[in-house]
Amino acid sequence: MKLVLAIAATLGLAIAATTPAPAAEEPPEKTYTVVRQYESFEVRDYAPYLVAEVTLPGNADEAGNQGFRILAGYIFGKNKGERQIAMTTPVTQSAEPKTIAMTTPVTQAASEGGFVIQFKMPAEFTLDTLPEPLDARIKFRGTPAQRFAVIRYSGRWSDSNYNEHLDLLRKGIEAAGLRSSGSPIYARYNAPFVPWFMRRNEIWLKID
Template sequence: MEKIRRDQMKNLLVGLIVFWGVAMNAFAIEEPTFEVVKRYPQFEIRKYQAYLVAEVIVPGPAEKAGNTAFEYLGGYIFGKNKGSKKIEMTAPVSQTPVPIKIAMTAPVSQTATDDGYLVQFAMPREFTMDTLPEPNNPKVKLREMPAKTYAVITYSGTWSQSLYEEKLSLLKKSVGEAGLKMEGEPIFSRYNAPFSLPFLRRNEIWISLIL
């Protein structure tokens, strides 16, 4: 009887964890606007409209860059800005290795480093560059990402570097086999909170296409 009760409690606990994971992932949060141009077995081509980001460059390794960046970007959207305005969280949180070539839009400036990662939070569509509050921390920059077309692979699971590299390799191979040309560094995009269950996560890798 005691074993049955323990099993029932275990199943209830697992059920609650799954429920909250599903509930968290079910709440639709805003993300940049895109159109799916074409779907392939392993990836799809998306045409993104321009969108705004808050970004910061942080040191590696890749698996710690997101946590390090959250100190700055999380602080910014939670009110560490001119006017102490809170900004709704959107998706995805994107991460790109640097140095990279970044197209600047006035009055935003960006300084590349010898190594590290550029981490970005997408900003809500209600804002423009003129209405986004200025960050208190000079390391946090605001920028408009230009409209662009990407090859995108979507997968669930952990945020480990090994899984990322496996999926990146598959994406590059599939894009090449489709006769498409890539440019620039890959963008690792995450759509879920760190405490979400790995099998419920939506992870993506974007690579810009030359059309």
């Protein structure tokens, strides 16, 4: 099974060689609360938040790489007003141009139209105040409050590593008497240059 990522995973996807890819930190604002900790995973409640997303056909790797470049182009200034969006946190602002910190993770998930790649937008923005993208494929939307079972692991971004932990998550959910639905969400928190043993990866499954 190819890697499936949702909305989002941040800097885990490859970016064009001409584009810098500094590491992004987790947002200072708390976007979730841990409901319960199990042996191999935890259940989190996520608050509503805004995402910029693009849906692309193809396999997971191709869609993920292309989607990352499209969204990275948007935050690097390919928007009306050419506002730069910094890939570090906390959120910082200057008089002109305004800077927007990119938050993690970047996620990717399967959809009927291919794969949905998303960047979470900083909490200070609304649908009315986000810079308008020049690429019509980029869409904004608010995600509702949701509950996820999440497994966290390190290591390489390989199918085998992903599948091993997805299987572990599903078995843990079943053993806990919970029910999940929807496609797995694959979240990555680090830049490609971060050593594999220091990377933070997660898989999310929605809990009914």
